[in-house]
Structure formats: structure tokens, C-alpha cells
Amino acid sequence: MADDLARQLTKVLSTQTEALVAGVTEALTAQLGPVMLNDHKKDQDAVSYRPAEGTARCEVCTNFLVSGKCKAVRGQIDPNYWCELYEPRMRLVERTSIPTISQEAVDGG
Numbered sequence: 452m453a454d455d456l457a458r459q460l461t462k463v464l465s466t467q468t469e470a471l472v473a474g475v476t477e478a479l480t481a482q483l484g485p486v487m488l489n490d491h492k493k494d495q496d497a498v499s500y501r502p503a504e505g506t507a508r509c510e511v512c513t514n515f516l517v518s519g520k521c522k523a524v525r526g527q528i529d530p531n532y533w534c535e536l537y538e539p540r541m542r543l544v545e546r547t548s549i550p551t552i553s554q555e556a557v558d559g560g
């Protein structure tokens with residue numbers, strides 16, 4: 452009798468666990484699938500990805516990754532190219548308040 456009860460409980464719990472795992476997997480796939488599949492990224496043609504003509508280039512863009520990839524654009528990225536989504540890394544420095552020492556303070560005044 453105890454064995455039958457244990458078997459029944461195991462079967463019920465197993466079925467409920469499978470249903471729970473399936474539901475969670477489906478919900479996570481719906482929410483994270485686009486991110487995991489890089490669906491948030493743009494195609495190179497859509498952002499006019501092309502050889503850089505000035506100092507603005509992928510190598511100094513906040514979206515550029517050292518692996519030769521981009522956080523915003525699909526495919527392999529050449530560090531000497533750029534696109535419409537270019538965001539210079541220097542802007543991060545410009546937003547930061549860096550304390551300065553006046554010449555008067557240096558001179559002891």
C-alpha cells in the first residue's frame with residue numbers, strides 16, 4: 452500500500468514538474484529568445500555599414516567588441532569601418548566629471 456501511494460505521488464509530481472518546466476521554458480524562450488538569437492541587432496545594409504572616412508570608426512565605438520563583433524549590428528565587424536549607429540567612446544569620458552587642478556594651485560597660490 453505504501454509502495455502504491457509512493458508510486459502515485461511520484462507520477463503526479465513528475466507530471467506536474469514536467470508541465471512546470473515546459474511552461475517556464477516557453478515563457479523564457481518568448482522573452483529571451485530574440486536577445487539570445489541576436490534579433491535585436493540590425494543588418495549591416497540597414498545601417499549603412501561602410502569603410503570609415505574620418506576618425507569615427509568601429510574601433511572607437513562603444514558598440515564594438517574586441518571579438519570583431521558589434522552589440523548593435525550583425526556579422527563580422529571591421530574596426531576600420533563604421534555605420535549610422537556609431538557612438539564614440541570619448542563621449543563616456545566627456546560625461547564624466549574629472550577634477551582639475553588650477554595653475555594657481557600648482558604654483559602654490
Ligand code: SF4
Pocket residue numbers: 500508509510512513514515516521522523524528532533534535536537538
Ligand atoms: S560604428 Fe556601427 S558597426 Fe561599428 S561598432 Fe559602432 S555600431 Fe557597430
